[in-house]
Amino acid sequence: MAHAETAEDSPALISRRLLRAARVGSLGTVIEAQPFTTLVTPATAPDLSILLLLSTLSEHTRHLMADPRCSLLVVGPPVSANPQTAPRVTITGIAEKVADPALKARWLAVHPYGALYADFADFALWRIRPRQGLFVGGFARAKRLREADLAPDPAAVAAVAAAAGEIMAHCNQDHADALRLIARQALEEEPTRNLPAESHTWNMVGVDVDGCDLALGERVIRVAWEAPVSDPGDVRSELARLARLARGG
Template sequence: MAQVNKTSEKLDKAAFAADARSLLRRSFKGSLATIEHGNGYPYASLITLATDPSGAPIFLISTLARHTANLVKDPRASILVDATGALADPLQGARVTVGGRAEKAGDEAIRRRFLSRHKEAQVYADFPDFAFWRLQVEGAHYIGGFGRIYDLEPSELLVPLQGAEPLVEAEPGIIAHMNEDHADALELYATAFAEGASGPWRMTGIDPEGCDLVLGQEARRIAFAVPVTTPVEARQELVRLAAEARKRLPQQ
């Protein structure tokens, strides 16, 4: 019986870790907690979010903001992301707090992934006081409702990218191709697999574990059946998903 319970606990934790990863990928915003450099008190603020290919949170903030001044003095921070929405009892909803050290991230992939998700930020992204940051994840605390609470290691929260360099390098081309030539497939993914509404869904990111879709203020995460590490593998999985989606949806 003890062995059964341990197996069940491992399965539960794996499922909740996957939910935490999906929650981060889907989120447009989060609560950033920094350490107030003047008095040492916690300071919480609202920021817009995206993720890097591994799933680590990335954000665009101004040097004029208090949280930025705090991070310059002390990079330790945490970000709370929740999926409670309009639940009457939000404590029944899922949420995850990710902790680590924030650092500036000037590479083009971070900029592209963030602006793909937050097009409105293109207006001010190049202002001299703004910069992109990434949270170097050191751990996470996931709550899926009462009694479903787990601490997660970085290896459980982030997607390993070793061996997936070809996919990461090809990401801009894959996204452009899907958005320009296969908008119908993106709509199929969203409606068949993620209860999304019909409409012009856009792909904003792809990684070994899945892809991210956005329509207006809605975001969806589409999980792959198997990890992909190359453009060829990504194409095969995207074609398979489209075929599966057509089977699931009622014939028009």
């Protein structure tokens, strides 16, 4: 059954949604006792670890090789012209290089353009496990988060991850119309929407306890569940609910 707490009343769950949806972020590293910040393109593992595809030709990668302490800032859309009204979260952790084809595939699923260089010799996948976080939801709304606050339930993560391939294949083969409706509904809720043609086919390229990723070519959008799910049955229920909403039901 889906978790009872909703993202509307939980800084931790809002932070998870921001991390899951982020396609760009600011990576903070340390070099010779000085901070350094650069733009990166994150994805998340099923357990919410941050995934980055980095080149050894980049300064920030060399920084991590010398000192793996780092931070990542991701920012959501502002609710007014003032950018300080945007929800955002900064996480801190230790970066490590990983050689996991499944995690690399998950990064490529939300950054498909990266296939052009993902196998170059100087590129490798890095993972950051969030240890602490700071959520800022706007003016006078800040909350420090522990690792335990951010981390999804391990049993739920494992259950959904084990069924992810089957869920995606089934939805893409048998429920293309529903995915198209869900995608258009999600796009209509974006602050700067750009709707594709009705006939375009969206594919589910990722699914986890917090939501799913839908792709149309190189355009990938995040669709969040109403609340974190516990098992594949909850995923099916959430997809059915989203399809009903998209149909006006």
